[in-house]
Amino acid sequence: MSRRGLAAVSSVLDQAASSATNILVLVLAARLSSASGFADFSMVYVTFSVLLGLNMAYVGQTVVLEKDEERLGAVCRSGLAFTAAASVAAGVLLGVVGLAVPGAAGRAFLALGLVLPLVLVQDGLRYCFSALRTPERALAADALRLVCVVAALLLQPEGASAGRLVLVWGISALPALALGLVLLRPYVRGSVADLRPYLRRGHLGQRFVVEFAVGNGSSQLAVLGLGLFATPLAVGALRGATTLFGPLNVLFNSANAFGPPVVGRASGKRGVVRLTVAMGAVLAALGAGWGAVLYALPERLGRQLLGDTWAAACALLPATGAQYAVMGLGTCALLTLRVLNPRATLSLQVVFSLLSVALLLGGYALAGVTGAAWGLAAGSALKAAAAWLRVSRLPAARTPESPVTTAA
DSSP, X not given: OOHHHHHHHHHHHHHHHHHHHHHHHHXXXXXXXXXXXXXXXXXXHHHHHHHHHHHIIIIIHHHHTOOOGGGHHHHHHHHHHHHHHHHHHHHHHHHHHHHXXXXXXXXXXXXXXHHHHHHHHHHHHHHHHHHTTOHHHHHHHHHHHHHHHHHHHHTSOTTOOHHHHHHHHHHTTHHHHHHHHHHHHHHHTTOOOOOHHHHSTTOHHHHHHHHHHHHHHHHHHXXXXXXXXXXXXXXXXXXXXXXXXXXXXXXXXXXXXXXHHHHTTSOHHHHXXXXXXXXXXXXXXXXXXXXXXXXXXXXXXXXXXXXXXXHHHHTTHHHHXXXXXXXXXXXXXXXXXXXXXXXXHHHHHHHHHHHHHHHHHHHHHHHHHHHHHHHHHHHHXXXXXXXXXXXXXXXXXXXXXXXXXXXX
C-alpha cells in the first residue's frame, strides 16, 4: 500500500476509533447508571461534546490547514498549548457551575471541570498528527484510549454516580495522552509555543466556530421545529433513518478533519479539484449504495436494528440515501474550499444550513415526514451545487492560505 493510501486508511480507522469510544461510553454509562444518573451523565457529556466541537473548529481545523512544513512543529505545540490553557479556563467555569448546582448533577459538572484539560488535549493530538501526515500515530493513541476507557468503565459498580463515571472516563485518557505526547515529541522538539495568533482578531478559527455553531444550531432547530408540528413517530422515524447512516458520518468526518493535509499536497487548483472530485464520487457512490443495501434488508433484520421504528424509517431510506449521496459531493466541495480558500465556506454554511431547515419544515407541510426527508436531501443537494460553483470560480493559480497567521 502506498504512503498516501496508508494515511487515508489510518485516518478513517482513527475516526472510527474515536466514534466508537463516544458510542461505547454512552452505552456503558447507561448500563451502569440509574435513569436519573444517566440523565445527569448525558447533560455533562453533551456539554463536553459542544466544547470538543468548539475546540476542533477553533484550533483543530486551523492546525490541519497549515501548509508551511517548517512551521508545523511550532503550530502543533502552539495549538496544544492554547487547548490546554483554554480547557483549564473552561474547567474552572464548569467547577463554579458544579459548586452552584446542588446534588449529583453539580458533582458531575465539577468532575468534568477537573478532567476537561486531559480529554481535550488528548483529542487535540489527533489534529497535530494529521497535519504532520502521520495519522497512524493518532490511531495508536486513540486505540489505546478506546481500550482504556472501556476497561475502566467496565470495572465500575452498578449504580455508580454520574460524577464518578465522568471522573473515571476523564482519567482513563491519561495513558493515551502520554503516548500521544511521546509520539509527538520528535516533531515539536526545539519549537516554541505562541498563543498570540489564537487571541488575535481575524484568526481563521473564529469563522470555523461560527460555522460549527450554525451547523449544529440549525440541526437542533430542525429537530425542534419538526417536533412542534410532527408526531413523535415521525421524528423517531427521521432520527432512525439518519442513525442507520452512522458509518457514512465516520467517513465524512474523516474527510473534514483529516483531508486537508492529504489534499493540500496536490499541485495547484487543478490537482486539488481532480482529487476531491474523485473523493466526492466515491463518497456519493457509497452513500447511494449504503442506502440501497439498507432498503433491501428483510423486515426481520430491520426490526432487529430499529425495533418498531423500522417500518416508518424504511420508507424514508430512499430520501436519506439520496441525501447522503449528495452530502458526499458537498463534503468534498467544502474540503476543496478549505484547502484553496478557507474563508469562502462560512457564508455557504450559514445560508444553506438555514435553507435546509426551511426545506425540511416545508417538505413536512407538503408531504409529511417523507416530504421532510426529501427536503433535507434537497437542502444538501443545493449546498453541494453552490459549493462546487464557488470552487469553479476560484482563480486557477489560487495559493492556499496559512490559516493561523492570515488576518481577516
